[in-house]
Each structure stands twice: as structure tokens, then as C-alpha cells.
Amino acid sequence: MYAMPQPVRRSSTAQTMSTSEKTRIVGTAVPRKEGVDKLLGRARYLDDIEREGMWYGATVRSSIPRGLIRSIGFDRRIDWTEFTVVTVADIPGRNHIQLINADQPVLADGMVNHCEEAIVLLAHPDKHKLREAVDAVNVEYEPLMPVLTIEESERQETIVWGADNILKSFLLEKGDVDAAWAQAAHIVEGEYRTGAQEHLYIENNGVIAEWSEGNGITVWGSLQCPYYVHKSLLAVLDLPEDKVRAIQTETGGAFGGKEDYPSTLASHAALLAMKSGHVVKMTYDRMEDLAATTKRHPSRVRHRTALDGDGKLLAMDIEVATDGGAYTTLSSTVLSRATLHSPGPYVCPNVRVSSKAWATNTVPYGAFRGFGAPQAIFAIERHMDEIAAAIGMDPVEVRRRNFLHDGDTTATEQVMREPVILDKLLDRALTESDYYERQKRFAQENQTRAVKRGLGIAAFYHGAGFTGSGERYLNSLAGIDVTPEGRVRVLVANTEFGQGTNTILSQIAAESIGIDYDDVEMAPVDTNVVPNSGPTVASRTSMVVGKLIERAGLQLVGTLRERAGLREEFTREEFFAACERLREEDGAVISLCRYEAPAGIFWDDQKYRGEAYPAFAWSVQVAQVAVDTTTYSAEVEEFWSVQEVGRVLHPVLAGGQIEGGIAQGIGYALYEKVVWKDGRMANNQMTNYIMPTAEDVPPIHVYFEEIPCRFGGFGAKGIGELPHDGPAPAILNGIRDAIGVGFNAIPLLPEDLFAQLVTQESKAEVSAV
Amino acid sequence: MSEHLANSSAGISFIVNGEKRTVAAHGMKRLLDVLREDLHLTGTKEGCGEGECGSCSVRMNGELVNSCLVPVLQAEGATIETVEGLGRAEALHPIQKAFLECGGAQCGICTPGMLMATAQLLAVNPHPTIGEIREGLAGNLCRCTGFKRIFDSVAAVVVEMDATAKTGGAHAG
Structure with missing residues (x-):
């Protein structure tokens, strides 16, 4: 536990703003601090650490999505005296991971609510003996009816969580949506869906735990949030603060996937270390990591939008539904961010967003870069193109007519006090991509070619920092x-x-x-x-x-x-x-x-109104897409991303964040499909869960417009999540531009393209493209 | 378990980073595990264990291999190069230097494999086109960078090595 040093000296010297001053180091491409260690291969990741006399841990997991545990049997072919065996009975404290709700057990207690839920933990000094032992633990179940989709959960015929399957709901209201429909020149409706996505950090989850009476528990782990782990271990092990210590080791990628999950894995390793008296290492192999750890929340977003004769937004009625999986984890805050990003970067006098996170019997979904925003932005930015088509207007123009500007208010009635330069970002994106010239050329070429090209656009913001009062609570x-x-x-x-x-x-x-x-x-x-x-x-x-x-x-x-x-x-x-x-x-x-909350920032948690974020990062992206109408494959040929993220602290790292986020966004749109079978991920291997390779990622052009933000370190705003928000809608808008057919669900693999196009062709509804 | 494979008392010998090493290991033990566990060369990483991600890439007899797919008995008598043999802190290999300067490494877990794949690419083709760089690195997955700065890094190595060749200098490794 960190002990606050005394005395803490505070200076009376006035703190000056330095965001606009000329800087020597900020803004330059200094070498990455830990770069040399990484390049020499001497950076120590969790699995690189060996300790004298170390044991290894493994997990016995549920093979069914929902049911009662009738018995746990230990096959006599194994000499169990060599092993340390931990069940729920060995937990000294509370059997719950401490996140937003304490509803997720550390180990199943008489019941399982998803496949791969942890039931029994084993440790042994020889890691090669663990696999056979895991298979020799026989769990007998009385299966119960599982709920596996948003639709099954919202029917509420089978209740699998709380009183109504609803992990969290929000209602955001501005103006009077119901009164607006009568004045509308156009009403456009649409439904948009996104699938689960794997983080696919190349280093799997791993933790080492050491127990001693004197020092208590120490865990080393590949993790994002050491104090989250600390908080769970306090409760699970029932220890005082000074007997729990969490240390991060070099971490080989995370993307949100090591935000909440390490609290579970650290609890498991700690329980085995306490009971065995040995240092215990637990690392997942790729198949276990993919099957058992969190993913991005699947979503379904419905839009009903009223516009006037000039294409200006009159009302937006939005319904957001996410699949949260079996336990809450971070679903409430993911839903919050999805809710707040669902109206897009547009000004509209009447907005209603009704959102719900539904419980299902799948592995709990968790944090993933963008945290609800990519799902919400996919929906609104695809919808804007459908609006454009419905009212016969250029998708660029529809956006431009509705952009937020300085002084406008968002759906939460947050006044845009900082400069908003969406028009400038859009103009730059159009110029850099030579948008209209290319579009004209493609329209010509597409008439005679089987490979049809198109351009798609997405405009969006990403709120930087915790939502609403979050930063105040974090303190x-x-x-x-x-x-x-x-x-x-x-x-x-x-x-x-x-x-x-x-x-x-x-x-x-x-x-x-x-x-x-x-x-x-x-x-x-x-x-x-x-x-x-x-x-x-x-x-x-x-x-x-x-x-x-x-x-x-x-x-x-x-x-x-x-x-x-x-x-x-x-x-x-x-x-x-x-x-x-x-x-x-x-x-x-x-x-x-x-932390000192900026003055004049107010957020009402009850009404969901006020300053949702202290600052927003803004972006406009353009995707050039080619659709092969003979093979039904779509690929991104070139990509442009213009953004305003405040001051750029390090040009190379900032560029790398944008490019990496775009590559993940391309995967989200066109490659990465989690295949479900009876509540279990069926393709939990890199062989068949496909991410973009060096040959799949197109040339990416990145441009920054810098406006220093007074709330950020030397004027910086958040950057890491923003680039993942836009590629999926930009790419699917590009496909619409290329072949005239709008697709409303991702991931969009060739078989999905084929299915929809062939269905449409057989109905003879496709207009000539 | 077949008897002759299990009997490794005679040991399996090969050259790693210029040094002759002999290990007493089961012949079917993965080269990756022998490097990491027996020789404590932990720079070589495991990402997937099935030859998809390339994090465990090493050079063996002048070829790039996924060391998670190589039983160590196949390495008998072989010459193996891992990231540990590439450069030193005080004398980074030009490939390491370029990745550091161009932002080719972020989280670093794919980096050792990516460096070895780059070394292999440039050994075979010292002046690759961008298409050849993409193809040469397609077996190595990076989840952080989107690959662009990795391509930039490889391009920078080519420039650096050409300049060194012209001035008659020589780089270790």
C-alpha cells in the first residue's frame, strides 16, 4: 500500500499555464523510454520471470453456459496429494471481484452462468502435469435454460440476472422528441449491429502471486490498473491494505483487455499461492485467453430521425442495446459512453436516447478501446449516409449542415466552450483524399469493372477522460x-x-x-x-x-x-x-x-445532463474501399484520418496511436468475427479469428490539427481510443458508395456480403450500379 | 513417448548467436521452450503456439522459422539466431535503431520476432519494395502499430545500410 509521504509541501507560487508556450521536449520525437529494452529482447514480460521453487496454476472451467453444479469429482488416476486444489470454500474473504457491482464470483458457487466460468483452481510444481489434472476434475451439472442473445434477454422469459436481465439502463432526454415528428419533412429509420471483438494483445494474460505471513500477498501481472487489482485482492483475501501489493510487469498490449480481467486472474493466483505456500504463476495460452477473457460488447442500435426540408436534424430517437454477458464488469460505464456518443457530433434540438445493457449467459464483456463509442458511432455514422440517400443529398453535405460548432449544445446540453473545428477537419479530409475527384473517377470506372470502388466518410468525437463525475470520484x-x-x-x-x-x-x-x-x-x-x-x-x-x-x-x-x-x-x-x-x-x-475538477463543470448523474466530458477529441476519416463483385470480398485500399486531439505531445507516438487504432477498426469492420456455438467462442485460435496482417492494412494518411486544451498536460487531450471509432462506418459507407447497397452490421465478411447481395439480387431489387 | 526421443542424455547441440550450446532435452520439446527455459533466452516470445503470430520467429540455418513449431531435435547441428544476438545496448543493430527511431515498436511483444523477420527479409532481399516488405512481414502479427511505422523502420534500415556500405563502415551482427 502506498503510504503518503509527510510532509507534503505545497508551493504558494502561482501555477501558470504552459500550453501555448514554446517547448523544448514536449512535441518532439524523443526515444521511447523503455524502447531499448524492448528492442534488445530484454524487457521482462510476465512469462519471462521465473522464481526458485515456483509452482504453476491452472483453471477448471464450466463446459456449459448455465446450470447448477451438482458435484465436483476428482478422478483417482491422478495423485491429488501432489496438487494444491482451491474451490470456493477456500476463499477467506468475499467471493466477488470488486468492480462496479460486486456480482461476479471469483469461483463459481453452486452455479455457473457462462461457459469457461472458473470453478476449481489447481497448482503443481510441474506445469506439464496440469492439463491432465484439469481434465480429471469432473463437474456434474444440472443444466438450466441459457439466454444467449440480446433478443432472448429482452424477452425476459428466462431471467438470468437480477429481476429483469437489465444490467444497467439510461434515459437521456433533450427537448421534446415526440412533438417533432409532425413537423418533419423526412423521417428516416435504421437498425445497426456490431459483433464482439477480441483485443488480441499478443501477450496473453498472466500473473505471478507470492504469499507470506509477514508481507501478505504480492502479485506481479500484465495489467492496466494495479489499484483495481489491489481493491479486489483486499476483499477476496480479507486482508488489510498494507498486506496487498500489486506490481505491473512489462505489458505486451492491452487495449482494455487488461483493465478488468487481471482482477480475476490475480485473485486466482493469490488463492493458490496462499494455500500452497509457493510462488504461483498463472499464464493463459492463446486458446484459453480467447475463450475465457472479456471482449467488446456486441450492440444493436436503432435510430429514428426527423429532418426538415433542408436536411437539418429536428429530432433523434435512439435506442441502444448492448450484450453485457453474464456479469456486470464494466457494462454500465460502457453503456454510458455508448449513450453519450450515440447522437454523433451533431446539433439537434430534440434528442432521446434510451439505452440498456442486457445480461446473457456468455463470458462477460469488458473494456475495449473506445468503450461503447465504436458501437454507437458505427450506428450514427452509417445512419447519416442512409439519411443522405433517403433525402437525396451528398453524405458530406448532410453532415456539414448538422455539425456542432462553438456555443452549440450537445444532447446532454453541454455547451461547446472549447473551439470545435469539424468543418476544418472535414475540408482537410476532403482535400487530402481528393475526395470528389476520386469519387467522380470511380463512378465512371465502376460502370465497366467487376471491382467497384467507393469512398466513405465518418465524422465523430470521443470524450476524453472519465464520463461525467468520474474524474471527481477518482480523485x-x-x-x-x-x-x-x-x-x-x-x-x-x-x-x-x-x-x-x-x-x-x-x-x-x-x-x-x-x-x-x-x-x-x-x-x-x-x-x-x-x-x-x-x-x-x-x-x-x-x-x-x-x-x-x-x-x-x-x-x-x-x-x-x-x-x-x-x-x-x-x-x-x-x-x-x-x-x-x-x-x-x-x-x-x-x-x-x-486532481482538481475544472471550474464551471457540472454533471447531473440522475438526469444525465451537463458536462459529459471536460474535453472532446474530434476526427473526420475517409476510407477508399474496393468491392470485388465476383468474389464478394471488400478491402480498404487507402485511408485518411484528420484529427484534433489538443496538443500533440510526441509526433511519432501519436501517429502510431492513430494508425494502430485504424488497423483495429479495419479488423472490426471486415475481418474479426467471434463465432459462437452454444454460448462458447468456437474460433478461439489465431488460425481462425483473423486480424489484419501487414498485407491487409492499407496506406494510412494521418493529419493533426492542434488546438491546445487547457485541461490537459501541456494542452493534450485523449488520443488512444478516438481512431478506432471511425473506420467501421467509413468503410461500410464506402461499400455503399461503391455498389449502392447499405450494410448495417459488422463484421462484414465475404459470406455476409454474398448472403445479402444474392438475396437482394434474387428479389431483383438491386438497382444497376 | 518413444524411448530414443526421450533419451537425451547425449544432448542436442546447435549454435545459438555464434555460441555452441548443448541441451539435455526431450527431442520433441519445442525449440521455443528450449531457448526460453533451458538457455534463458527469453527475448523470443510465445504469442499463439500454433505458428500464426510469428512472435517466436528465429532464424535457423538462414531461414525464418516459428520456433513454436520446431521440435528441438530438428535443430541438431543448426545455426540459430535470436534477438539476443542482433545487437547490444551500446551498439544497437541498424534494424533495432530504426525500429526505435521510427516507432516500429510499441508494446514490444511482437518486436523480437518482427526484428528477426526483418533481418531475414533484408538478408534475402537488401532492397525490398513496399510490397515485398509487406509480404516479408505478413507472418508476423502486430496489434499495436497498424504496421505503417514498421514498414517505415524497414525502409530506414535499407537507407542506413546503404549509407554504411558506401562509406565503407561495417555494422556488427
Whole structure:
């Protein structure tokens, strides 16, 4: 447990804004902090760590989607005295993972609610003996009727969660939607669906746990949020705060997939370590990771939209439904973000969004880059093209006529106080892609070719940071210290998993203090060493945590000036000499800052009204798509992405975030299909769950428009999730442009294209394209 | 389990990163596990265990192989190169340097395999076109970058190696 150092010195020096100042380090392409270790292959990921006398853990899982556990038998062909066996009876504390609702058991207690639910844990010193042992645990069930789809759940004939299968619901209302239909020149309706998506981080989930009476439990893991793990372990093991410690190891990709799941895996490994008395490592192989861990929520969004004769929005009636799986995990907050992003970046006087997350008997869905926004934005941005077709207007023009501008209000009646430059982003996207010229050329060529090309567009925002009051509740604490060895350390619980946390926070620290990037390092992400600066999620690191580090740096320099004789202008040597003078007095050199909610920001959790996010990142994307009408395959040939994400802290890392998000978005649209069979993922292998390869990702052109944001570290807003929001609708809009047929569901694989086109052709309803 | 495979007291010998190594391992043990467990060369990663992701790529006798698909008995007498043999902290290999500068590595877990695939590509074809780079790296999955900066990295290595060749310099590895 992190112990708050005393005294915490606060400087009285006024904190100045530095977002518009010229910077030395911020905005430059310094080398990635942990880059050399990664390139030499010496970065230590969880499975690279071996400990003397270490045991290995494995999990016995449910083979049915729903049922009562009648008995658990242990086959006599195994010598069970060699094993440590943990069941629900061995849990010293609460049998619930501590997330939003404490409804998800650590181990099944008499009942299972999804396939692959953990029932029994095994540990043995020889990992090769575990597979046979797992197969030798015989669980007998009394199967119950499962609910496997949104539609089955909303029928409420079989109740599998709570009183009504509803994990969470929201109702957002602005104006009077019902009164608007009578005045409408056009009413356009549509239904849009998205499938589950796998994170497919290349490093699977893994945890090592060590127990001792004196120190309690320590876990090392590939994880995003050490304090989430800490919180669950406290409850599950019934330990005091100073007997639980969570440490992040180098993490090989996460994308949200290591936000909530590590709390479960860490609990499992900890239980085995406590009972066996040995250090226990649990790592999943790819098949187990794909089958048993979280995925992106499937969704169904219905739009009914009223427009006037000029194509301006009069009313939007939106119904959002997500499949949450068997337990709540993060479904409430995912639904919240889906709700808040469902009206798109448009101004409309009358909006109603009714949203529900439905429980089903599938593996619980969890956090995944975009967190509900990609689902909602797929629907609204596909719908805008259907509106354009219905009213006979250019899809670009429909969007332009309805864009939010400075001073407009969103569906939650949040006033756009910061500059909104959607028109500029759109113009740049059209210019860079040579949109109209290409479109004209394709229309000509498509008349005689089997491969038909088209261009599709998507415009969207992504709210940066936690939704509504989230950041206030988090109340993050972060800071900077200086070690006696003369190293400046960034103290945060925010984790590096490829996106560049280590690098950008070191840049911000160095810049705000006025020292070199090489003088800064990251303190280990260890709950005994770093304060709780909140989870590494929600595109909040650059903006929210970055701002705390910027403030901590300025505060440290202010303290050194006030109390240790640091001059206005100082050299590196003078800075460290001043630090040592302060250390003599205080015993430590440390500067911590706590989150301060921006003034004038108000959010009403009950009415779902007010400032949903402190800032929005904005983007317009264009996809060039080719559809082969003989093979029914669609591919993306070129992609343009223009965005405003505040200040760009590091051009190479920022570009990498955008490109990587677009590649995942292309996979979401055209490649990545989770195939379900009786509630279980049937294609839980990289052989048949297909992500885009080096040959599938097209040339991607990335452009930034920079407007420093006053709430973010050196003006940065969130960037990580934004690029994943737009590709799917842009690509399907491109397909519509190419062949004149609108597809409303993703993933859209060749067999899906084939099915719909052939059905339509057989009905002779396809107009000549 | 067949007796002659299990009997590894004689050991299996091969050259790893220029050094002769002998391991006492079951002949069907995966080369990946021998590298990681017996030789503690943990730079080579397991991503899928079925030859799809390429994270475990190493060079064996001048070919790129997925070490998760190679039983170690096939490596008897072979010459193997892993990421650990590519460069050192004080003297990064040009491929490592380019990936560092161009943003070719993000989370880093696919990186060792991607570096070995790049080394193989450039050994066979020192001046690849963008199409040849795409094809050469298509067996190595990266979930972070969208590949663009990996292609940039490979292109930068070509430029760097050409410049070095012209000035008569030589790089280790």
C-alpha cells in the first residue's frame, strides 16, 4: 500500500499555464523510454520471470453456459496429494471481484452462468502435469435454460440476472422528441449491429502471486490498473491494505483487455499461492485467453430521425442495446459512453436516447478501446449516409449542415466552450483524399469493372477522460520525486502497454521542471511505491494524469525556489543541488498533486445532463474501399484520418496511436468475427479469428490539427481510443458508395456480403450500379 | 513417448548467436521452450503456439522459422539466431535503431520476432519494395502499430545500410 509521504509541501507560487508556450521536449520525437529494452529482447514480460521453487496454476472451467453444479469429482488416476486444489470454500474473504457491482464470483458457487466460468483452481510444481489434472476434475451439472442473445434477454422469459436481465439502463432526454415528428419533412429509420471483438494483445494474460505471513500477498501481472487489482485482492483475501501489493510487469498490449480481467486472474493466483505456500504463476495460452477473457460488447442500435426540408436534424430517437454477458464488469460505464456518443457530433434540438445493457449467459464483456463509442458511432455514422440517400443529398453535405460548432449544445446540453473545428477537419479530409475527384473517377470506372470502388466518410468525437463525475470520484493523486542518486522519477499508477505512457509523462515532467528528458525515469508501477493516479483507461493519461505531472513539476520548482534557493534560471547541477538542500530539511524531495475538477463543470448523474466530458477529441476519416463483385470480398485500399486531439505531445507516438487504432477498426469492420456455438467462442485460435496482417492494412494518411486544451498536460487531450471509432462506418459507407447497397452490421465478411447481395439480387431489387 | 526421443542424455547441440550450446532435452520439446527455459533466452516470445503470430520467429540455418513449431531435435547441428544476438545496448543493430527511431515498436511483444523477420527479409532481399516488405512481414502479427511505422523502420534500415556500405563502415551482427 502506498503510504503518503509527510510532509507534503505545497508551493504558494502561482501555477501558470504552459500550453501555448514554446517547448523544448514536449512535441518532439524523443526515444521511447523503455524502447531499448524492448528492442534488445530484454524487457521482462510476465512469462519471462521465473522464481526458485515456483509452482504453476491452472483453471477448471464450466463446459456449459448455465446450470447448477451438482458435484465436483476428482478422478483417482491422478495423485491429488501432489496438487494444491482451491474451490470456493477456500476463499477467506468475499467471493466477488470488486468492480462496479460486486456480482461476479471469483469461483463459481453452486452455479455457473457462462461457459469457461472458473470453478476449481489447481497448482503443481510441474506445469506439464496440469492439463491432465484439469481434465480429471469432473463437474456434474444440472443444466438450466441459457439466454444467449440480446433478443432472448429482452424477452425476459428466462431471467438470468437480477429481476429483469437489465444490467444497467439510461434515459437521456433533450427537448421534446415526440412533438417533432409532425413537423418533419423526412423521417428516416435504421437498425445497426456490431459483433464482439477480441483485443488480441499478443501477450496473453498472466500473473505471478507470492504469499507470506509477514508481507501478505504480492502479485506481479500484465495489467492496466494495479489499484483495481489491489481493491479486489483486499476483499477476496480479507486482508488489510498494507498486506496487498500489486506490481505491473512489462505489458505486451492491452487495449482494455487488461483493465478488468487481471482482477480475476490475480485473485486466482493469490488463492493458490496462499494455500500452497509457493510462488504461483498463472499464464493463459492463446486458446484459453480467447475463450475465457472479456471482449467488446456486441450492440444493436436503432435510430429514428426527423429532418426538415433542408436536411437539418429536428429530432433523434435512439435506442441502444448492448450484450453485457453474464456479469456486470464494466457494462454500465460502457453503456454510458455508448449513450453519450450515440447522437454523433451533431446539433439537434430534440434528442432521446434510451439505452440498456442486457445480461446473457456468455463470458462477460469488458473494456475495449473506445468503450461503447465504436458501437454507437458505427450506428450514427452509417445512419447519416442512409439519411443522405433517403433525402437525396451528398453524405458530406448532410453532415456539414448538422455539425456542432462553438456555443452549440450537445444532447446532454453541454455547451461547446472549447473551439470545435469539424468543418476544418472535414475540408482537410476532403482535400487530402481528393475526395470528389476520386469519387467522380470511380463512378465512371465502376460502370465497366467487376471491382467497384467507393469512398466513405465518418465524422465523430470521443470524450476524453472519465464520463461525467468520474474524474471527481477518482480523485487521482500523482507526482514527481527526486532520488538521492539524482534521478527524477514520475510517480503514477498509470501503465505502459505500448501506447507511450512512460515517454509522454517523462517528457511532461522534464518540460515542466526544465531539465533533460534523460534525467527523468518512471518509478516502478508498484502499489507500495506509487500513489493511485487512477486507471490507465478512457484516454485519460495524457490529459488528466499529464496535467497532474505538469502541475507537480511546476510545484517542485516553485518549492525549490522558495525554500532551497533555486534561481529563476538554473542549470542541471543547480537543480540537483537545490534538491539536496531540500532533502536535508524534509528528508525527501517529492511533489504530489491531486486532481482538481475544472471550474464551471457540472454533471447531473440522475438526469444525465451537463458536462459529459471536460474535453472532446474530434476526427473526420475517409476510407477508399474496393468491392470485388465476383468474389464478394471488400478491402480498404487507402485511408485518411484528420484529427484534433489538443496538443500533440510526441509526433511519432501519436501517429502510431492513430494508425494502430485504424488497423483495429479495419479488423472490426471486415475481418474479426467471434463465432459462437452454444454460448462458447468456437474460433478461439489465431488460425481462425483473423486480424489484419501487414498485407491487409492499407496506406494510412494521418493529419493533426492542434488546438491546445487547457485541461490537459501541456494542452493534450485523449488520443488512444478516438481512431478506432471511425473506420467501421467509413468503410461500410464506402461499400455503399461503391455498389449502392447499405450494410448495417459488422463484421462484414465475404459470406455476409454474398448472403445479402444474392438475396437482394434474387428479389431483383438491386438497382444497376 | 518413444524411448530414443526421450533419451537425451547425449544432448542436442546447435549454435545459438555464434555460441555452441548443448541441451539435455526431450527431442520433441519445442525449440521455443528450449531457448526460453533451458538457455534463458527469453527475448523470443510465445504469442499463439500454433505458428500464426510469428512472435517466436528465429532464424535457423538462414531461414525464418516459428520456433513454436520446431521440435528441438530438428535443430541438431543448426545455426540459430535470436534477438539476443542482433545487437547490444551500446551498439544497437541498424534494424533495432530504426525500429526505435521510427516507432516500429510499441508494446514490444511482437518486436523480437518482427526484428528477426526483418533481418531475414533484408538478408534475402537488401532492397525490398513496399510490397515485398509487406509480404516479408505478413507472418508476423502486430496489434499495436497498424504496421505503417514498421514498414517505415524497414525502409530506414535499407537507407542506413546503404549509407554504411558506401562509406565503407561495417555494422556488427
